[in-house]
Amino acid sequence: MRGWFDRDNTPTTERNLLDRAQEHAADVAAEHFPDLPVEAIAWEVSHRRQRSAGATKYDPATGEIAISLAWDAFE
Structure with a gap:
């Protein structure tokens, strides 16, 4: 992991960033939403999004x- 952070x-x-977000989502889901298929969520980083920190579809x-x-x- 050295150099990644x-x-x-x-x-x-x-x-x-995506790895960290996925890890956090898995932790939250395990505790609060155990039936949520976190591993099936598609993740991406946007360089165009300006009005929000993220979006879920x-x-x-x-x-x-x-x-x-x-x-x-x-950033």
Whole structure:
């Protein structure tokens, strides 16, 4: 893991941000939503999102969940 995070353990790359977010989602789901299929969530980083830190999209027809995190908001 060395080099993936800076001194205060903050993610320094998009992949590290997504990994951290996925780990946090898995922890929260395990405690509060044990039936949520966290491993099936699609994750991405957006460089265009400006009005929010992220967004979740859910397709009730397929059950697909996608989460987009804004890199600018993270920085």
